[in-house]
Amino acid sequence: MSQPLGCDAVAVPAGIGPGLMARLPRVGCVYEDVDGARWWWIVPADSDVALEWPAPAFYAAGAVVPGARRSPSLIHCPPAEGGVPGVPYTPPIPLYLALCRVTGTTPGWSRAVRA
Numbered sequence: 001m002s003q004p005l006g007c008d009a010v011a012v013p014a015g016i017g018p019g020l021m022a023r024l025p026r027v028g029c030v031y032e033d034v035d036g037a038r039w040w041w042i043v044p045a046d047s048d049v050a051l052e053w054p055a056p057a058f059y060a061a062g063a064v065v066p067g068a069r070r071s072p073s074l075i076h077c078p079p080a081e082g083g084v085p086g087v088p089y090t091p092p093i094p095l096y097l098a099l100c101r102v103t104g105t106t107p108g109w110s111r112a113v114r115a
Helices: 014-023 092-103
Strands: 007-013 030-032 038-044 058-060 073-076
Touching: 007 014, 007 092, 014 030, 014 038, 014 092, 038 092
Parallel strands: none
Antiparallel strands: 007 038, 007 058, 030 038, 030 073
């Protein structure tokens, strides 16, 4: 699978992973921690620019899993289309909005601006 845009990752607690997946129109590669505590969604590099990912999400530039002794396990891979491998990325804006919805967080651009 090619990664033309570089890659970062957004981690969420495993308990909300299936709910997020059900809300997304397209899902790229998703990995699970060795201990099963978090799901890691692969997004294009710099998907944190101008976005405040809501807690309990963790944004990992370069898709580096901190403190990992072993590589996470792949739990979802996008299907190939017409013989062409799927794109590894989950679109970051739909992921962000779904995560905001699941966590009850107002998206950053919808919050009141303070002077």
